[in-house]
Amino acid sequence: DGGITQSPKYLFRKEGQNVTLSCEQNLNHDAMYWYRQDPGQGLRLIYYSQIVNDFQKGDIAEGYSVSREKKESFPLTVTSAQKNPTAFYLCASSLSLFEKLFFGSGTQLSVL
Amino acid sequence: KNEVEQSPQNLTAQEGEFITINCSYSVGISALHWLQQHPGGGIVSLFMLSSGKKKHGRLIATINIQEKHSSLHITASHPRDSAVYICAVSNTGNQFYFGTGTSLTVIP
Numbered sequence: 001d002g003g004i005t006q007s008p009k010y011l012f013r014k015e016g017q018n019v020t021l022s023c024e025q026n027l028n029h030d031a032m033y034w035y036r037q038d039p040g041q042g043l044r045l046i047y048y049s050q051i052v053n054d055f056q057k058g059d060i061a062e063g064y065s066v067s068r069e070k071k072e073s074f075p076l077t078v079t080s081a082q083k084n085p086t087a088f089y090l091c092a093s094s095l096s097l098f099e100k101l102f103f104g105s106g107t108q109l110s111v112l
Numbered sequence: 113k114n115e116v117e118q119s120p121q122n123l124t125a126q127e128g129e130f131i132t133i134n135c136s137y138s139v140g141i142s143a144l145h146w147l148q149q150h151p152g153g154g155i156v157s158l159f160m161l162s163s164g165k166k167k168h169g170r171l172i173a174t175i176n177i178q179e180k181h182s183s184l185h186i187t188a189s190h191p192r193d194s195a196v197y198i199c200a201v202s203n204t205g206n207q208f209y210f211g212t213g214t215s216l217t218v219i220p
């Protein structure tokens with residue numbers, strides 16, 4: 001079945017540590033996105049990518065980094081510069097930029 | 113002010129009731145999306161519409177472009193409909209704006 005796979009489902013970060021969240025899709029979608037969800041707030045865009053080897057900052061990119069070396073994969077690294085990383089992170093993809101979104105099941109990141 | 117406003121924030125209904133969730137937006141849009149988020153966290157796209165009305169099973173989505181307003185209706189609600197429903201718009205500047213969601217609980 002086609003879909004988006006995020007891993008891990010739960011992740012804990014220590015102070016000063018970088019952590020990487022995985023996102024893989026087999027939908028043959030060109031566009032991929034990372035969103036952050038905090039309680040009581042709408043989804044906020046961290047980064048998005050329209051094609052391989054290209055990505056753009058979203059509204060809250062500071063403290064995060066991404067890569068898009070393969071069409072299927074769009075990993076997100078939460079760096080030590082992100083001082084408030086505790087949130088639910090959602091990866092999404094669409095056939096082309098800002099068309100109908102398909103979401104992964106999310107990763108809950110917490111700080112130890 | 114948020115670009116997308118939803119009401120109500122929370123909604124409790126008895127099984128079988130007709131439910132309406134409202135969404136208003138303030139930006140020019142290319143499409144409006146209704147999303148469903150279950151307690152496990154994953155999100156499913158229910159509808160994407162730019163005019164008129166769409167129906168899928170017991171779910172109906174309508175949009176009024178002139179009034180910048182959309183509604184999501186659930187007929188004959190069921191406990192399995194309990195979820196957070198999120199309205200989002202994609203605009204002509206190639207951005208998505210998301211509402212904060214409506215938390216629906218359907219009681220048996």
